[in-house]
Amino acid sequence: MPSNPRPSTGRVTVAEIASSAGVSVATVSKVLNQRSDVAPETRARVKAVLAEQHYVPSTRTRNNAKARLPKRGGLIDIVFNDPGSPWAAEMIRGAEAAARAVRASIVVTALEPGPSGHQRWLDDMVARGSLGVILAVSNLSVDEQRAVGQLGVPAVLMDPVGDFESVLPALGSGNFGGAVAATQHLIDLGHRAIATVTGPMRYLASQARLAGYRAALERSGIPVRPELVRQGDFHYGSGVVGAAALLELPEPPTAVVAANDEQALGVYATAMGKGLRVPEDLSVVGFDDVPLSQWVLPPLTTVHQPIRELAQLATRSLLGLADGERVPLLGRIELPTTLVVRASTGPPPAGR
Numbered sequence: 001m002p003s004n005p006r007p008s009t010g011r012v013t014v015a016e017i018a019s020s021a022g023v024s025v026a027t028v029s030k031v032l033n034q035r036s037d038v039a040p041e042t043r044a045r046v047k048a049v050l051a052e053q054h055y056v057p058s059t060r061t062r063n064n065a066k067a068r069l070p071k072r073g074g075l076i077d078i079v080f081n082d083p084g085s086p087w088a089a090e091m092i093r094g095a096e097a098a099a100r101a102v103r104a105s106i107v108v109t110a111l112e113p114g115p116s117g118h119q120r121w122l123d124d125m126v127a128r129g130s131l132g133v134i135l136a137v138s139n140l141s142v143d144e145q146r147a148v149g150q151l152g153v154p155a156v157l158m159d160p161v162g163d164f165e166s167v168l169p170a171l172g173s174g175n176f177g178g179a180v181a182a183t184q185h186l187i188d189l190g191h192r193a194i195a196t197v198t199g200p201m202r203y204l205a206s207q208a209r210l211a212g213y214r215a216a217l218e219r220s221g222i223p224v225r226p227e228l229v230r231q232g233d234f235h236y237g238s239g240v241v242g243a244a245a246l247l248e249l250p251e252p253p254t255a256v257v258a259a260n261d262e263q264a265l266g267v268y269a270t271a272m273g274k275g276l277r278v279p280e281d282l283s284v285v286g287f288d289d290v291p292l293s294q295w296v297l298p299p300l301t302t303v304h305q306p307i308r309e310l311a312q313l314a315t316r317s318l319l320g321l322a323d324g325e326r327v328p329l330l331g332r333i334e335l336p337t338t339l340v341v342r343a344s345t346g347p348p349p350a351g352r
Contacts, residue, residue, distance in 0.1 A: 012053045012054065012055045012056075013123050013127070014028050014029065014032075014123050014126045014127055015119070015123045016053070017046070017049055017050060017053060017055055020049045020052075020053065021045050021046045021048075021049040022045075023042060023045070023046060024150070025122065025123065025126060025151070026147075026150040026151045026152060027042060027046065028046055028126070029126045029151050029152055029153070030152050031043055031046045031047065031050075032126070032129070033129070033152060035152055073102075073103045073104055073105065074104045074105070074130075074131040074319075075104065075105055075106075075107050075128055075129070075130045075131060076095065076099055076104055076105070076106055076107070076130065076131055076132050076133070076134065076315055076318055076319070077106075077107045077109060077125050077128070077130045077132070077133040077134070078091065078092065078095055078106055078107070078108055078109070078133070078134040078136060078158075078311075079109045079111050079121065079133065079134070079135050079136060079137055080108070080109070080110060080111065080136050080137065081110070081111055081136075081137050081138055082110070083108055083109075083110050085262075086261065086262065086288070086290035086291070086292055087260075087288060087290065087307060088136065089290070090288075090290055090291075090307040090308055090311070091134075091136055091158065091307055091308070091310075091311040092106065092108060092311070093308055093311075094307065094308030094309065094310065094311030094312045094315070095134060095311040095312065095314070095315045097308070097312060098311070098312040098315035098316050098319070099315055099319070102319060104131065104315075104319060106315075107128065107130065109121055109124075111137055118140075118144055122147065122148070122151065125151070125153065126151060126153075130153055131153075131154070131318060131319060132153060132154040132155065132156070132318030132319070132321060133148065133153060133154070133155045133156075133318070134155075134156050134158050134311070134314050134315065134318070135148065135155060135156070135157045135158060135168070136158040138203065140157070142167055145157065145167045145168050146167055148168070149167065149168060154317075154318045154321040155168050155169075155318075156168065156169050156170070156171060156314040156317060156318060157169065157170040157171070158170075158171055158172075158310060158311065158314055169317075169332075169333075170332040170333070171310045171313060171314055171332070171333050171334075171335075172205075172310070172332060172333070172334050172335075173305045173306055173307075173310065173334055173335050173336070173337050174334050174335070174336050174337045175204075175205045175208035175209050175212065175337075176208040176209070176211055176212040176215075177212065177336065177337060178209070178212065178287060178303035178305070178337035178339070179208070179209040179210070179211070179212025179213050179216070179257065179287070179303070180212040180213075180215055180216045181303060181337070181338075181339040182212075182213075182257050182285040182287065182301075182302075182303050182339060183196075183212065183213045183216035183217060183257055183285075184216045184220075185285065185301070185339055185341065185345065186255045186257070186283060186285065186345065187216060187217070187220050187222065189255075189283065189345060189346060189347050189348070190347045190348050191254050191255040191283065191347075191348050192222055192254075192348075193225075193228070193251065193252070193253045193254045193255070193348075193352065194213075194217065194222070194228070194253060194254070194255045194256075194257065195228035195229070195230070195246045195253035195255070195256045195257070196209075196210065196213045196228065196229055196230070196256065196257045196258070196259070197230045197231075197232045197238065197239055197242035197243065197246075197256060197257075197258050197259060197263050197266075197267065198210050198229065198230070198231050198232055198259050199231075199232060199233065199234045199259040199260065199263075200231070200232075200233050200234065201231060206259060209259050209287065210229070213257055227249060228246065228249075228253055230242035230245055230246060232258075232259060232263050234259060234260050234262065234263065235262055235263070235266075236262050236263065236265055236266045236269075237266060238263055238266065239258055239262065239263030239264060239265060239266020239267045239269075239270075240266040240267075240269055240270050241266075242263070242266070242267070243256065243266060243267040243269075243270035243271060244270050247270065247271065247274055247276070247282075253282070254281075254282065254283065254348035254349060254352045255282065255283035255284070255285070255345070255348070256282065256283070256284050256285070257285045257287075258284065258285065258286050258287065259287055260286060260287045260288050261286035261287065261288045261289065261290050261292065261293045261300060261302055262288075262290075263286070264284050264285070264286030264287075264293075264300055264302065264344075265286075265292070265296060265300075267282075267284050268284060268296065268300075268344075271284070278298055278344050279298065279343070279344050279345050279346035280346065280349065281349055283301075283344060283345040283346055283348070284300065284301070284344045284345070285300075285301050285302060285303070285344070285345060286300050286301070286302035286303070287302060287303045287305065288302065288303070288304075288305050288307070289302045289303065289304035289305060289340055290307075293342075294342070298342065298343035298344050299342035299343050299344065300342055300344045301339075301340065301341050301342045301343070301344045301345040302339075302340055302342070303337050303338070303339055303340070304337060304338045304339070304340045305337055306335045306336075306337070309335060310335060313333075313335075
C-alpha cells in the first residue's frame with residue numbers, strides 16, 4: 001500500500017515518490033510520461049502516491065505528450081565532465097544549432113562526481129521531462145549507462161575518449177586514422193625525429209592516437225624512439241611538461257604530434273620559452289581543430305574532429321526518437337577525421 005502522506009518543506013522529488021511507492025525511478029518516469037509498459041496495479045499505486053505526496057510535475061512533464069513533438073519545442077540534456085573545455089564548447093554549439101531548428105532547447109549539466117551526484121542529475125532530468133540526453137562523459141560505468149537507459153528517455157553516448165564499453169548508442173570519430181595523417185604529414189615534410197605527447201592511456205582514444213603515430217613511423221621505416229613518447233592528460237599543462245622533457249633530450253625532436261589542441265598550445269609555450277620558433281625550429285600538430293587553433297600564432301596544423309557534426313547528429317536523432325520516428329542509431333558510429341594544414345608545420349631545420 002502507498003505510504004502515508006507527510007509534510008514537506010520543499011518540492012517532492014521523483015526519487016522520493018519512487019521510494020514511497022516501492023518502485024524504481026524509471027517506473028515513476030514512465031507513469032509521468034504516460035508510457036504503456038507499466039502494470040495497471042503498479043500504475044495505480046504510483047498515481048496514489050503522487051496524489052498523496054502532492055507531487056507537482058514541471059510544465060515540461062505535464063505537457064510531455066506535446067513536448068515530444070520537436071516542432072513544439074522541448075528539452076535535450078547534454079552532460080559533461082568539464083563543460084568549460086574547448087571540446088565541450090564545440091559540442092554545445094552543434095547541439096544547440098540542431099535543437100534551435102525545431103525550437104527545442106539545450107540543458108547543459110556538469111556531472112558531479114560520485115553516485116549521489118549522478119543520481120541527483122538523473123532525478124532532475126526526469127523531473128524536467130527531457131526529450132533525450134547526450135552523455136559527453138568519460139567516466140560513466142556500464143551500470144550507470146543502463147540506469148539512464150531504463151528511464152525510458154532516449155540517450156546517446158557522445159564518446160570523447162573512444163571507449164567501446166557502451167550499452168548505449170555511441171558516436172565518435174576516427175582517432176587512429178587522424179593520428180596516422182598527422183604523423184605522415186610531418187614525415188612527408190622531411191621530419192624523422194617526431195615526438196608525441198599522448199592523452200591518458202586509460203582511454204582508448206589515447207591508445208588509438210598513439211597507435212596511429214607508431215603505425216605511420218613504422219610504415220616509413222622510421223624507428224619509434226621510446227624517449228620521444230610522453231604521456232599527457234589532454235590539458236595545457238601536460239603539453240608544457242611533455243615538451244620541456246622532449247626539448248631537453250640530447251637529440252630533441254624536430255616535430256611534435258600532440259593528442260589534442262590544448263596540449264599543442266602547451267608545446268607552443270615551452271618552445272617559445274626556450275627561444276625556439278614554430279615551425280622553423282619545431283613543427284607542431286594538434287588534434288580536434290577547436291576554434292582557438294585558428295587564432296593562435298602561428299595558426300595550428302591539426303586534425304579536424306567533426307565535433308559539431310557529431311553533436312548535431314546526436315541531437316537530431318534524439319529529437320526524432322522522441323517524436324516517434326525510427327532513427328537508425330545503433331552500436332557505435334564513427335565519422336572520419338581530416339588533416340587541416342596551417343602554419344605550424346614546415347621542413348625540419350637545416351642539418352636535422
